Amino acid sequence: xxxxxxxxxxxxxxxxxxxxxxxxxxxxxxxxxxxxxxxxxxxxxxxxxxxxxxxxxxxxxxxxxxxxxxxxxxxxxxxxxxxxxxxxxxxxxxxxxxxxxxxxxxxxxxxxxxxxxxxxxxxxxxxxxxxxxxxxxxxxxxxxxxxxxxxxxxxxxxxxxxxxxxxxxxxxxxxxxxxxxxxxxxxxxxxxxxxxxxxxxxxxxxxxxxxxxxxxxxxxxxxxxxxxxxxxxxxxxxxxxxxxxxxxxxxx
Numbered sequence: 001x002x003x004x005x006x007x008x009x010x011x012x013x014x015x016x017x018x019x020x021x022x023x024x025x026x027x028x029x030x031x032x033x034x035x036x037x038x039x040x041x042x043x044x045x046x047x048x049x050x051x052x053x054x055x056x057x058x059x060x061x062x063x064x065x066x067x068x069x070x071x072x073x074x075x076x077x078x079x080x081x082x083x084x085x086x087x088x089x090x091x092x093x094x095x096x097x098x099x100x101x102x103x104x105x106x107x108x109x110x111x112x113x114x115x116x117x118x119x120x121x122x123x124x125x126x127x128x129x130x131x132x133x134x135x136x137x138x139x140x141x142x143x144x145x146x147x148x149x150x151x152x153x154x155x156x157x158x159x160x161x162x163x164x165x166x167x168x169x170x171x172x173x174x175x176x177x178x179x180x181x182x183x184x185x186x187x188x189x190x191x192x193x194x195x196x197x198x199x200x201x202x203x204x205x206x207x208x209x210x211x212x213x214x215x216x217x218x219x220x221x222x223x224x225x226x227x228x229x230x231x232x233x234x235x236x237x238x239x240x241x242x243x244x245x246x247x248x249x250x251x252x
Contacts, residue, residue: 020046020049023045023046024043024056024059026038027039027040027042027043027059028059030042031059031062031063036063036067037067039059043056043060044060052083052252054081054084054087057077057079057080057083058080058089058093061080061090061093065093065096065097068100070215070216071192071193071215073097074094074191074218075191075247077090077093077094078094078218079249079252081094082125082249085122085125086122086123097216100216101215101216102214102215102216103214105233105234108234108235120176121176122180125184126176126178126180126181127177129174129176129180130173130174130177133171133173133177134170136167136169136170136173137166137170140163143159143160143162143163143166144159144160146159147159147160147163188220188221188222188248189218189219189220189249189250190219190220190221190231190246190247191216191217191218191219191246191249192214192215192216192217192218192241192245192246193246194214194215194242194244194245194246195214195215196213196214197213197214198210198211199211199231199237199239199240200241201239201240202240203225203226203230203240204226204228207240210237210239211239213241217233218234219231219232219233219241220232220233221246225240227243227244228242228243229241231246
């Protein structure tokens with residue numbers, strides 16, 4: 001009975017993958033034919049089936065951009081970038097979409113050490129750093145075993161030094177993965193979808209207006225209270241925004 005259920009589960013999985021591949025191809029065909037609405041429908045069906053990828057989000061961003069739906073295009077480009085943080089094509093198209101937004105917000109300047117740290121740890125995502133740590137650890141083990149078997153002192157010295165280098169590199173990769181994961185968990189980015197929304201000083205309708213934002217602007221959610229999110233924008237300003245006005249990016 002268990003074997004039969006396993007076989008059924010595998011067949012169902014294969015059929016789902018095949019269906020999602022077909023939907024993805026349909027979306028690509030529709031996009032190439034200029035039918036962006038149909039392309040979006042096909043791509044969204046793939047998402048509703050529980051499958052997501054940077055390529056899928058990127059294509060959704062492109063289709064929404066073609067329809068001048070700036071908030072949605074930025075939203076999906078940003079989601080694609082979360083999965084592939086160093087993809088130049090995603091960054092390029094996201095830049096085009098951001099140029100269509102109305103809010104010109106200056107980013108807070110970063111100190112040299114902080115900028116260097118973010119650039120270094122941002123080379124990979126936290127899961128990629130974890131995979132790198134595993135690879136380096138395997139190399140350490142292989143070279144350490146080789147050190148035990150080598151007879152000549154020169155080879156033993158080289159393998160021993162190389163194994164230590166890979167061990168240290170593996171430990172550094174683990175540390176970067178841990179730091180990246182903590183930052184990923186603490187960071188709650190969102191995209192404004194309202195055409196125009198007033199950011200208030202308090203999480204209620206009686207709060208004082210602090211500033212205004214428009215669709216497509218990226219914010220970071222700090223906390224939630226009732227129907228409001230407390231947000232911070234790139235220049236450091238904070239305030240409360242209705243939850244319905246934004247969409248969280250990390251809702252995978």
